[in-house]
Amino acid sequence: MRFLFKKRKHQYYLLVSVSLIILFFIGYRLITQKITSEAEGLMEVVVEQYAKEKKSILQFDFNEYNKFIVDAQKIIENINSSNERELRNRLLFNSELAFSEENIDASFVYFFNEGQIVDSYFLGEKNIEVEVLQKVEKLQDVNQVTDAVILLEGKPYYQEIIKYQLQDDSYVVFGYNINLLKYWNYFSQKYSGRGGYVILTTEEGVCMLHPEISYIGRYEASFFDKISSSQIVGRLSKQKNNNTEEIKVAVTSEYLNLEVMRYYDVIQIGNSNLILITSFPLNIFIKESVNNIKEYLLWMSLLALLTFMLILGFSRSQLRSQHLKALQYEKERKRLAISNEQYQQKNARLQLSQLRKKLNPHFLFNTLNSLHVLIGLDKTMSQQFVLKLSEVYRYLLKERDANKATVKEELYFLEQYFFLQKIRFNNSINLDIVNKADEKSLFKKIPFLALETLVENAIKHNEITKKTPLFIKVLIEEDQIVVSNNYNPRKNKKETGYGIGLSYLKDFYAFYRVTTFKTEVFEESFKCYLPLLSK
Template identity: 75%
Template sequence: MRFLLKKRKHQYYLLVSVSLIVLFFIGYRLITQKITSEAERLVGEVISQTVREKKNILQFDFNEFNKFISGAQKILDKGVNLEESELKNRLLFNSELAFSEEVIDASFIYFFKRNEEVTYTSFLGTKELEEETLEKIRGFKKENQTFNVVLGLNNITYYQKIITYKLPDESMVVFGYNINLLKYWNYFSQKYKGYGGYVIVTDKEGVCMLHPDTSYIGKQEKSFFNNISPNSIIKSSKRGIKNNQQIKSTVTSEYLGLEVLRYYNVVQAGNSELVLITSFPLNILIKESVNNIKEYLLWMSLLALLTFMLIFGFSRSQLRSQHLKALQYEKERKKLAISNEQYQQKNARLQLSQLRKKLNPHFLFNTLNSLHVLIGVDKTMSQQFVLKLSEVYRYLLKERDANKATVKEELYFLEQYFFLQKIRFNNSINLEIINRAEEKTLLKKIPFLALETLIENAIKHNEITKKTPLFIKVLIEKDIIIVSNNYNPRKNNTETSYGIGLSYLSDFYTFYSVTSFKTVIFEKSFKCYLPLLSK
């Protein structure tokens, strides 16, 4: 009788197991198609977002190049009220500012009489480049206009920006500068190489300005516009902005020899329009991603099925394990209750430290100084600056429970804060954020203002000049964030450590009994390890 009961019991378990397996495969087939289509949509959204990010980066950079032309325009508009020597001095100062940019090879000013005789010349650049530039300049006859030309000079392709202006005495002023496109491409491709896809930029005539294969730069390549012209792209893009649409097509790339998904956008740089073409290999970025998702789904489903069956077979042992864990949790609760008073004292110190950081007058003084300088140079950028500053203080004044914030919140705040510092220090300070973790990692917690504290300390305690720029890197791993910077301490700095900021972080992790927080200085590099908290 006992044998028959055991046999029936085993038959019941076998029937349940087979039923689960059958249901699993039926369910897998039903949801695979849905998940595949959703995965393709999500990958498409990621690509669209990447395209928008690249467009914003290029638009910002090319508008930065345009600011010297805008400055010259303002000087010339006021030139009627200035003596000629004062006008020349102001233009010369603006020219020197332009020439100080790393990607600008030449900056020039010419005064012409009506008979085209040159009465004044200021040329910052090589002698050979000066001769070729003057020859090109004589071809600009129109008055009071701005020109943007892609041209080759001295075997180098330049994006030349020029403004002509007619003075009351009938003489003509020509101000301009040559942007070395190869230098800019090297800068762009190195700084933003992790964004995916590859970028091509042309002017509205179809002349290539940026390309991964630098032999294309300066040439008019019709292969980019087999199905659509640059003018059509510019018109369609204006309509697409209103409808929140992007122009895209699937073509075969001559550069890669692969089928690519190609996006067309327009970059507005001052009064000129450039065409941005961003290409993504279909097999690599879309089809391969979808296939990987299918494979991951299958393995995860099989693992879930196996886990369920194990739980089903060992339910009694699981219940016992849960009971033992409950006893352990009760023991830990009593231990925490005993040391609660000590934790409360440390928490009070954290709150006091946080309050001081919220009302940091030194930071406010520096940002207002930067805004004062920026208002006279770039009205649009100054408006962005004010918005970023308001975002920073809104975040600082927001009340936080237990002085914790998610990694995602801290990264967003860091971007606003670093924008203000970037305006202050320009190219002398650089920030790189590398995310090697999954999306759910961004929901884990770190000390409130932890990233800002480390960036502020790096700025405060290191020499920051054009010759010795500050490089800061934020590396996000699964369970930790590593913030590092090149260590070049100020010579007149009397402090011997990173001080109060690091004490605040150390006390925070001590409060939560986390021992993996640490800082090290090794081989002229400062590193701080911030463990991530699950709750």
């Protein structure tokens, strides 16, 4: 009887085990189908997000380049042609700013009168100047931006030009050339992505960016063998109004010789359209990723089944040991969760502090009050005020490596910032910038916002009235900048000193082991010495 009882008991456990295995494979089949479907949908979302990220990066970069054309147009429209000297100086300065961009190889300004060049300014490689001038002379469109992909000395460039007719019927031409090979090298290294690749073309289909650089600068019909570039621009312009889905087409890649899914989108740069093509290999990126998920799921499921079968054979003491280990693990997990939450709170406070330093609410409040008063008095000046304010915040929000900026960048930003303060205080504050250094010194580095910090401190901590105006002087020397102001501390509140801003500058130079930074009050003047860094 005992034998029969044990036999039936073993048969019962065998039947339970077989039933569990059958249920496992049924459940695995159902779950795999569901997870596969979800994974394919998730991978498509990842692909679409990748395409949107690339679009955002390219749109930002090329619009940053296009702002030089926009600024040139504003300069020409706002300055009367009779003031020829100011017009030339402003356009030349804008051209120098454009040429300072890493990927712009040439920038130029030409003045024409009765079809002849009367003045020219060219920055860049001299061996391409003749070819650039030939293309400029053939330019027919007036008062509008012309862009094209051109070849100069065998190198592909994206050229933007504006030819503008002045009031005396003469013409001025402003433009620049972006080296597409340089830009692609920068873009592919900084924004490399897994699984897909990016192509950028003009509206006419001429290739601007491609992982195979031999395509750059020429038209490739295979990019548009399923849908033309004009259809893409037309359909996507309607989609922006109707919120329909993006254009995607399955084709054979001319680059990989594999089946890929192409996502087409349009990037608007000024009044021009560029076509972005993001391609993903279907078998390699999407299907292989889903197969990997299936394989991982199978191994995890088999491991879970094996673990479950082993647990059935464990003794109560072993189950108790596992239970105690599970409790210990849960306790440790909770401890780590609390520790992680504390870290996130500290990190959030740090980020908030940094954001508050960048966006000074007190400064914004004062500038908006000044703008409110200015709008009713001088419309033209108020428009300039808004442009300067936007330049200030664009500079503040721009990310900086190691919190450093060139002297040239800081001086340009200081001019925008001081313009806003000048509107607020009128003739009660004065700024004098004296440059006794050569051109190389302007490209040396100082702490980001160093000049603005010192000017803001001077305004904050000194009496400023018509009787006691504030005079600030910025003296640029070969190895340092000396910022000074007349020292007249405010009497209506306790003197807080030059604290937070100077601590930032002091800590910055201490990090780079520079010992020549110092401040002093000498002969009723406050002075700060900013050493220039070569890198």
